[in-house]
Amino acid sequence: xxxxxxxxxxxxxxxxxxxxxxxxxxxxxxxxxxxxxxxxxxxxxxxxxxxxxxxxxxxxxxxxxxxxxxxxxxxxxxxxxxxxxxxxxxxxxxxxxxxxxxxxxxxxxxxxxxxxxxxxxxxxxxxxxxxxxxxxxxxxxxxxxxxxxxxxxxxxxxxxxxxxxxxxxxxxxxxxxxxxxxxxxxxxxxxxxxxxx
Ligand code: GLN
Numbered sequence: 001x002x003x004x005x006x007x008x009x010x011x012x013x014x015x016x017x018x019x020x021x022x023x024x025x026x027x028x029x030x031x032x033x034x035x036x037x038x039x040x041x042x043x044x045x046x047x048x049x050x051x052x053x054x055x056x057x058x059x060x061x062x063x064x065x066x067x068x069x070x071x072x073x074x075x076x077x078x079x080x081x082x083x084x085x086x087x088x089x090x091x092x093x094x095x096x097x098x099x100x101x102x103x104x105x106x107x108x109x110x111x112x113x114x115x116x117x118x119x120x121x122x123x124x125x126x127x128x129x130x131x132x133x134x135x136x137x138x139x140x141x142x143x144x145x146x147x148x149x150x151x152x153x154x155x156x157x158x159x160x161x162x163x164x165x166x167x168x169x170x171x172x173x174x175x176x177x178x179x180x181x182x183x184x185x186x187x188x189x190x191x192x193x194x195x196x197x
Contacts (some may be wrong), residue, residue: 001028005034008064015032018181035066048084049083058104080175082174085177096116125144128141143162149168151166152171
């Protein structure tokens with residue numbers, strides 16, 4: 001299998017590295033490649049969308065002619081996508097007033113509403129060990145100017161919470177994470193993602 005990492009902005013190399021390590025750990029044959037062009041996108045079986053700046057990533061996806069094709073493949077072909085932080089924001093159907101103000105075009109694939117920068121600014125970034133549904137022991141979660149998932153509906157289900165807020169959700173072939181599972185050595189969420197492919 002070939003896993004694409006949207007490579008236009010954000011923590012791209014960390015994502016490529018985490019996917020490559022997860023493939024190796026699980027013994028699945030495959031590779032991780034950065035996706036910057038339509039020809040890259042056409043070659044991949046699944047995608048991750050990194051953290052970074054959601055408005056910038058969104059604009060670049062449109063400019064590079066990737067945006068509509070990502071939506072089409074996720075909806076028509078059930079291509080698996082995992083979005084972390086900024087990527088999670090882009091997967092949401094609703095990202096509140098901040099997305100409206102910046103006219104951020106959302107991929108809008110997951111039945112969830114998110115609040116950008118819900119935990120404050122860069123210096124309020126934090127880490128926490130959280131219970132994740134399906135994992136036996138807590139997962140070490142890194143939050144960097146993270147969004148919160150305010151609510152889910154339809155087929156989207158919460159999978160982890162920090163205090164009273166949802167920070168991980170799954171809807172069929174799609175995973176949205178407010179934190180960064182690609183940072184740090186624990187690849188259990190990546191393995192879960194690879195099982196969808
Ligand atoms: N706060 C950023 C945004 O709104 C996301 C931060 C991140 O991806 N680490 O796009």
